[in-house]
Amino acid sequence: TGGLLLALSESEQQRYSELFSRCCPPPEAAAGGSSVGELFRASQLPPDTLHQITEVCGAKRVGYFGPAQFYIALKLIAAAQSGFPVRIESIKNELPLPQFMALKNDSEVRYGTPAELHGVKFQVPHATLEKNSFKRADEGDKQEPKSPPMSPICSPPASPSTYQRIPLSYGYGKSRSGLEQQHGAPYEVRHSTHQQDGPSSGNYGAKPALACSTLNRSLSAEREQQDSSAHYSDDPWRITEEQRDYYINQFRSLQPDLNSFISGSVAKNFFTKSKLPIPELSHIWELSDVDCDGALTLPEFCAAFHLVVARKNGYQLPETLPETLLPEYLQAASLKPMRDCALFDSYSESLPGGQQTRDFSRTEKTSAEEVPENSAVLQDGKKDDKQALKVSTGLKTIPKEFQHLTVKTAAQESNALKSRPRSRSYSSTSIEDAMKKGEEPPTPPPRPQKSHSRASSLDLNKIFQQNTQAVRSGWLPPPPPALPPRPSASQTEQPSEVELHPQMNRPPSQAEENSSVKKEVALSQPPSKPARRKLRTEAQGLETPELSPTINVTSSLPAVKPHLPVQKQSSKQKRAIQTAIRKNKEANAVLARLNSELQQQLKEVHKERIALETQLEQLRPVTVL
Amino acid sequence: VLVSVIHSPPQNYPLYIRSVPTENELKFHYTVHTSLDVVDEKISAMGKALVDQRELYLGLLYPTEDYKVYGYVTNSKVKFVMVVDSSNTALRDNEIRSMFRKLHNSYTDIMCNPFYNPGDRIHSRAFDNMVNSMMMQVC
Numbered sequence: 001t002g003g004l005l006l007a008l009s010e011s012e013q014q015r016y017s018e019l020f021s022r023c024c025p026p027p028e029a030a031a032g033g034s035s036v037g038e039l040f041r042a043s044q045l046p047p048d049t050l051h052q053i054t055e056v057c058g059a060k061r062v063g064y065f066g067p068a069q070f071y072i073a074l075k076l077i078a079a080a081q082s083g084f085p086v087r088i089e090s091i092k093n094e095l096p097l098p099q100f101m102a103l104k105n106d107s108e109v110r111y112g113t114p115a116e117l118h119g120v121k122f123q124v125p126h127a128t129l130e131k132n133s134f135k136r137a138d139e140g141d142k143q144e145p146k147s148p149p150m151s152p153i154c155s156p157p158a159s160p161s162t163y164q165r166i167p168l169s170y171g172y173g174k175s176r177s178g179l180e181q182q183h184g185a186p187y188e189v190r191h192s193t194h195q196q197d198g199p200s201s202g203n204y205g206a207k208p209a210l211a212c213s214t215l216n217r218s219l220s221a222e223r224e225q226q227d228s229s230a231h232y233s234d235d236p237w238r239i240t241e242e243q244r245d246y247y248i249n250q251f252r253s254l255q256p257d258l259n260s261f262i263s264g265s266v267a268k269n270f271f272t273k274s275k276l277p278i279p280e281l282s283h284i285w286e287l288s289d290v291d292c293d294g295a296l297t298l299p300e301f302c303a304a305f306h307l308v309v310a311r312k313n314g315y316q317l318p319e320t321l322p323e324t325l326l327p328e329y330l331q332a333a334s335l336k337p338m339r340d341c342a343l344f345d346s347y348s349e350s351l352p353g354g355q356q357t358r359d360f361s362r363t364e365k366t367s368a369e370e371v372p373e374n375s376a377v378l379q380d381g382k383k384d385d386k387q388a389l390k391v392s393t394g395l396k397t398i399p400k401e402f403q404h405l406t407v408k409t410a411a412q413e414s415n416a417l418k419s420r421p422r423s424r425s426y427s428s429t430s431i432e433d434a435m436k437k438g439e440e441p442p443t444p445p446p447r448p449q450k451s452h453s454r455a456s457s458l459d460l461n462k463i464f465q466q467n468t469q470a471v472r473s474g475w476l477p478p479p480p481p482a483l484p485p486r487p488s489a490s491q492t493e494q495p496s497e498v499e500l501h502p503q504m505n506r507p508p509s510q511a512e513e514n515s516s517v518k519k520e521v522a523l524s525q526p527p528s529k530p531a532r533r534k535l536r537t538e539a540q541g542l543e544t545p546e547l548s549p550t551i552n553v554t555s556s557l558p559a560v561k562p563h564l565p566v567q568k569q570s571s572k573q574k575r576a577i578q579t580a581i582r583k584n585k586e587a588n589a590v591l592a593r594l595n596s597e598l599q600q601q602l603k604e605v606h607k608e609r610i611a612l613e614t615q616l617e618q619l620r621p622v623t624v625l
Numbered sequence: 626v627l628v629s630v631i632h633s634p635p636q637n638y639p640l641y642i643r644s645v646p647t648e649n650e651l652k653f654h655y656t657v658h659t660s661l662d663v664v665d666e667k668i669s670a671m672g673k674a675l676v677d678q679r680e681l682y683l684g685l686l687y688p689t690e691d692y693k694v695y696g697y698v699t700n701s702k703v704k705f706v707m708v709v710d711s712s713n714t715a716l717r718d719n720e721i722r723s724m725f726r727k728l729h730n731s732y733t734d735i736m737c738n739p740f741y742n743p744g745d746r747i748h749s750r751a752f753d754n755m756v757n758s759m760m761m762q763v764c
Contacts, residue, residue, distance in 0.1 A: 285739065286749055
């Protein structure tokens with residue numbers, strides 16, 4: 001029975017593995033290029049045919065001749081020698097063994113009994129599937145350098161379902177070789193509906209038969225979609241659209257608010273239903289919960305779900321989270337269809353269109369190593385993000401210092417979360433746009449870092465007005481002590497992010513910056529900081545200090561400074577958050593007091609004004625009427 | 626050279642042990658176990674005062690083996706023990722502290738995983754990687 005994906009006959013299989021081992025002495029995973037070249041040349045095919053074969057079999061893309069590529073290549077050689085064009089489809093047919101003249105043991109083995117070739121049951125869809133699988137293999141290989149070496153896939157696909165499996169296993173060989181055998185059985189076991197679901201479950205784009213048995217029905221229905229989306233879901237760690245929709249629906253079933261998160265216990269129960277072993281689930285969690293907060297946001301959930309799907313389909317779990325599963329990446333991609341609010345419309349500054357995900361993957365790749373930081377920031381950033389919006393809208397008159405903080409707050413967000421601030425900026429570029437608040441999706445309660453409530457922000461404005469003259473530049477609004485850490489931490493992030501978070505530079509120089517600089521800085525930084533810009537201009541507009549400065553505010557502001565230099569690290573975030581909460585509460589109390597004092601002053605001033613006006617009336621010449 | 630261990634109360638059994646030169650591992654086990662007593666002693670000594678996160682503990686200098694043992698206790702009484710070769714004089718106090726801090730952070734990350742039951746042995750790959758990288762740094 002044909003062992004390989006292509007259902008090679010026994011003789012073929014034997015031959016191929018023999019050739020392969022000759023070219024690639026085990027335990028290496030890939031055949032040496034030179035020996036492979038020798039072999040190919042021995043087939044006496046014209047060199048450009050050989051080039052074509054190399055390309056088609058995927059070795060070019062991958063860069064080496066793994067068993068999959070090698071076998072395909074051999075098959076293609078056989079096809080070419082029989083006169084077929086060098087294409088994937090041709091090797092599906094029955095073919096004689098490739099003939100290699102120069103090699104001794106090759107010469108006599110011209111096995112040409114088509115009858116021996118099984119695997120004729122191939123279906124046409126396989127063409128595309130295999131192509132996709134090749135692509136997938138390439139990308140999968142590239143994406144997962146640590147995948148176990150592919151060894152010749154020898155387990156015979158015993159049932160039709162394995163045919164469907166073939167593209168997958170062919171392409172992804174990662175653990176296939178080892179798992180192929182056991183997958184023969186568990187594959188059927190896992191998928192309650194065998195034959196027709198076999199393909200669907202085998203296909204990458206299809207969802208696995210999780211405990212949710214209804215999946216299987218939808219899976220088979222979605223199999224057709226797999227081809228269409230296959231080009232996009234070339235690699236196993238990229239989530240297709242239908243997969244994402246499915247994940248989102250599952251998320252909704254656990255947590256109706258798509259912008260909130262699933263708690264650990266809920267997620268645990270859910271994923272336990274997938275019947276994966278606990279250590280694997282633990283590892284999946286480790287991979288997907290990038291901010292290590294014990295909860296899964298939507299992108300994290302999608303990543304986790306996707307890993308479960310992949311695992312059930314037989315893929316080994318990666319050591320690190322693939323880039324396409326990073327929350328930032330997923331958020332960019334997933335938020336596209338979810339237009340709950342305009343937030344995510346302009347996720348990628350550079351990619352307003354549908355290519356956002358792809359480009360994002362690139363930009364995200366550059367910041368891939370910042371995932372730990374991002375993860376830490378993500379959690380807070382998400383909430384901060386929304387808070388920033390609220391705060392920004394509320395703090396229209398906030399002086400620039402505060403704007404800095406709000407800027408920082410936005411900056412705190414991970415790279416992925418930049419999308420939200422960015423979208424905010426796009427949606428409301430005008431500084432006075434107060435509609436940002438409306439754009440925000442239902443967000444969790446404002447983070448303490450955002451500090452001021454709207455009411456207090458207004459007072460802050462006055463307060464700062466008073467003090468602007470003297471100490472403007474040195475002021476730091478009480479708000480988020482944790483803010484500076486993020487921006488400063490994010491400063492250490494890759495320069496590619498600098499443009500996105502220009503405000504990162506601000507935190508350190510916060511105290512020194514003057515209002516005009518800030519304003520320019522804010523305006524020059526489209527992403528996220530619309531609030532900031534707004535605040536800045538407002539603050540600048542409020543240049544009229546009429547109220548007497550309150551020392552409390554000044555003193556409280558410097559007190560916040562010490563917190564600014566705290567470096568944002570995922571490890572310190574929690575502590576920073578708690579201190580931030582405390583500080584914000586204190587600041588709030590101070591500001592409330594300030595507020596009442598200023599109100600009093602305002603009343604007195606009003607009284608004086610009225611008195612003066614009446615005096616003026618009295619003193620006015622009677623003639624003037 | 627370096628051994629990282631975590632112990633958990635109240636039974637004080639190791640949740641995780643890793644050493645870089647993997648020989649003499651048993652000796653390290655023994656050392657760590659004996660050091661637990663000293664650690665407990667220190668904890669009880671500072672019971673009244675605020676539990677200091679940083680419990681730098683240097684003192685177990687065996688006359689023969691000549692290595693140092695550092696201890697660290699978290700608020701939840703999880704103990705981290707590190708055994709370092711004395712010949713490695715490059716290790717400064719704050720380096721030890723930072724290593725403990727990293728350990729602690731990684732440990733909290735593990736705790737966040739809902740699939741991890743407190744008291745289980747730690748199998749997290751991320752944690753392993755962190756520990757390995759840390760130990761490579763030292764040696």
